[in-house]
Amino acid sequence: MVGGGPAGLALALGLAGDGHEVVVLEQSPRFDRSFRGESLSPDGVWLLDRLGVLDTVVERGALVVERLEIAENGRVVMSADFADYPYAQRYPMEIPQPTLLAALAEAGAAYPGFDLRQGAKVTALTEEDGDVTGVRYRGADGEERELRARLVVGADGRYSKTRELSGLAYDKQPLERDVVWLRMPRPDGWQRACYRIRLQGSRHGLFIPTYPDDIRIGFNIPKGGLKELRKGGIEQLHRRIDEIAPELSQGLRESVTGWSGTTVLDIFTVATPEWSRPGLTLMGDAAHTLTPILGQGVNHALIDGHTLAGLLDRPLRATGRRGSELIRTATLRFQHQREEAVRISRGLQMRQERAFTYDNQLAVAGRSALYRIMNRSRYLQKRVLCSAYFQLQPELAR
Template sequence: MTTTAPTRTADVCVVGGGPAGLALALCLVRDGHRVTVLEQSARFDRSFRGESMSPDGVWLLDELGVLATLRERGLLTVERLEISEGGRPVLRTEFDRFRYAQRFPMEIPQPTLLRTLSEAAAEHDGFTLLRGQKVTGLIEDDGVVTGVTHRGPDRPGEVRADLVVAADGRYSKVRGMAGLPATVRPLERDVVWLRLPRPDGWDPASYRIRLDGDRHALFIPTHPDDVRIGFNIPKGGLRELRGDGIEALHRRIEALAPELSGPLRETVTGWAGTTVLDIFTTEVERWSRPGLVLVGDAAHTLTPILGQGVNHALIDGWTLAGLLEAPLRATGGRRRALVDTALLRFQDRRRRAVRISRDLQLRQERAFTLGGRVAVAARSGLYRALGSSGRLQERVLGRAYFQLQPQLGA
């Protein structure tokens, strides 16, 4: 005997329970709309994923009403950015100098962020979160996406909705199902991530970038008392690094941060505690089609530089929710037209901000790959100029960190 797959109905079906999808869901259910979120993983257990929150992201979390809860559950406030070249400081900036209500980046473990957003959404009647669900196809009616099919650990199902939102990340399957082509641009490096205890005397309120020719590493304070390290390797170079043994990893990091040698060698004794991030950017010409829209990394994959991915994901969700609030209250055929118009407005509104961040990141990516003596000297000179000029910091760092919130006194 065959059984019919259960059907759920919603105003919006969100595929992916990451920062973009959950921020969108929270905003919509607060306004009285029905949202079903399909999340493939069974738990919000994500390491080395989107923990760095820019000041604009922090401001938005406050607007969403979850910042106080996140403070209670644990986060770190970052007060400064330091860049060193060949062991010598070339730039130091204090975030306190910027004139915004939220001026400090914060480090928030992504499981904590996702749990907090989902719990806030669950306080409203219209929210449904289904875990362990893999989307298997789109449901279409005369070229309009009207829902998705999905399969969980027990049985298949489907969700019918006025709008499907693909928030399923940098390797988005829904984007492919929807026939929305993407241009993927591999960059010249990958990043090996690892985590170890923060040593005594190591300032927990600083972002550190250490450079030595064409090698570099990011050192990011991590709640509660750790440090995340991301260091570059040539694209596809993991096999060669592993072939040289774990000692090669130790030497790479010690060359840039000798003060970490003790905890590094005590903590990282094998490759199990490391992960590799494939660095690429993705540009999508069309973020939507009738009945479906892409958000977050599915629409615009960025690099790890300056921690922009999770912030743009949150802003995407918040922006799209505001544009959908009125269209989702309309009825009949007018509702369909208004929703699709809102999707076009969403891309138009967000595209410029994403481009600014991508261009800045790509300039930094190119700078980090410089290895020649003259090029490295020029890079150091540029960082020193930036560090000594408040106006340049406003122009360069301000464009990266402060695109959303109003400037105080402006």
């Protein structure tokens, strides 16, 4: 595995649990990342339970989210209550990535075949007769090394080096806007367990409850617009948020006093027509980068890992040429099984992103009306939310 993010670690845990030998090469020496996807959909939570790590992450600190609320010009136009959904895991969760990754790595370390090498950066692929046979990497001690593998898995995220090295074609589509992320304490009067989306013309903000008792705020700026925003000083950022969430004004000024507390996410999607070639497959963000809308990235990464582990178990037991053929078939099947769900998420995100950018009055009124209709129609609400949140779990009998 190139990359020990949610995708690579979920796959490694699954394979090691089935008795296989896996090496995860992760360039970062630690799991201490911030401003990464922390939102797990109910399906993602369900999967963590199946992977045997849910109890650990809950013990170490995670937030259960009970509601989603969309407000337009200060008025709530849609509100969904996750309690209404008949699934074993019906609530999304906010789990800091360091907690999630450490829990997956610890669970993996319980198996003898699991080998996580942190501080190991992959720099090249090795090939023989057109098949990928392994990688070259620089270890934590600075030494260059080579590692042979029956399958190299590029799970190295949105800027995937493996994707680049593999020569697999991909289509990167920048969106019109980027997102600035920042974090502040939850204000009094804001219910903790609620996702909030605030819309005002073509501006929008996401307000996400964050463990232990903060909120992450993501708000849109024009593509590459950070320079312009920064020209006005930090006060300009405060004013931008005042426009969509005036009640945060004081707390925001107290807690976000400089740009160091912010980060910009360059928003683009990546679609890769072929996820694999002999000896190599891509997965997670490396195969299909999504946008932050409805927190889908981590979920797809985990589901990819779990799915691929299941498909590889038998092929990895076969040896020689037959084994290589079976592994190749498994990677093709993997794409076939996963790409429809990714396509649905991408479509949903792009539709939402388009709706968020409306700036003429008529379109904005139409958007508001649509959210209000959804608010009254359980059927429509379910259709939209189920396609983002409930694809894996069986529905419970009522």
